[in-house]
Amino acid sequence: MKKSSTEISIPDDHRSACPVACVLDIVGDKWTLIVVRDLFLGKHRFGEFQASPEAMPTNILAGRLKRLEAAGLIKKEFYQDNPPRAEYFLTSQGAALGPILIAMREWAERYIPGVVLVANIPSPEIRD
């Protein structure tokens, strides 16, 4: 069956057909959802992600952005040609990860003392 452009392919090396496992194949690490969180918070540029308090290493950030783009979760747009400078935006699929972040936030609020909650998370700017 031909896949439509709105579908995300399961990588050939996915571990199982379990939905949780398939999601973890894409975002199952310490950093990827931090980038998604930053996009929800209105950050779009490499330097903005780097400036987040988690101090994400440059090479890891570059790798995660490439992986998110390849998975169809973010879109890269150049806002300057010379030297080339890009901004990143959530796609609809990427923005649909929001409930996962919210569930994490609610769990942390309940069980991890000391976390600081952002009062109002703005709707993300979406580019498909």
Added chain:
Amino acid sequence: MKKSSTEISIPDDHRSACPVACVLDIVGDKWTLIVVRDLFLGKHRFGEFQASPEAMPTNILAGRLKRLEAAGLIKKEFYQDNPPRAEYFLTSQGAALGPILIAMREWAERYIPGVVLVANIPSPEIRD
């Protein structure tokens, strides 16, 4: 302030006070939530986790079980003394990760073709 036994400590090396980052400090990898999923599915023994389709490497499984126990998300109980054999159960805190798994499942159902959904997830057996 003294922490109560029902609270999970933020590790000293947590990356920030962001709730999402703090949750990822605990479960942000490819495997930990697979173990939590298995516990929801009624698996309790090392060999049962190993037999899951994701083929989790033994050393990684042992490490994740230790980490989950240290974080207060699972409880280890010995059902045999000689040789010692243990079973693992979700604590209330661990079972409260359920909404994160459900949010992942819903995202996967919507965006990843080919995932296989378990019809009825039983309520997990909880030990605090």
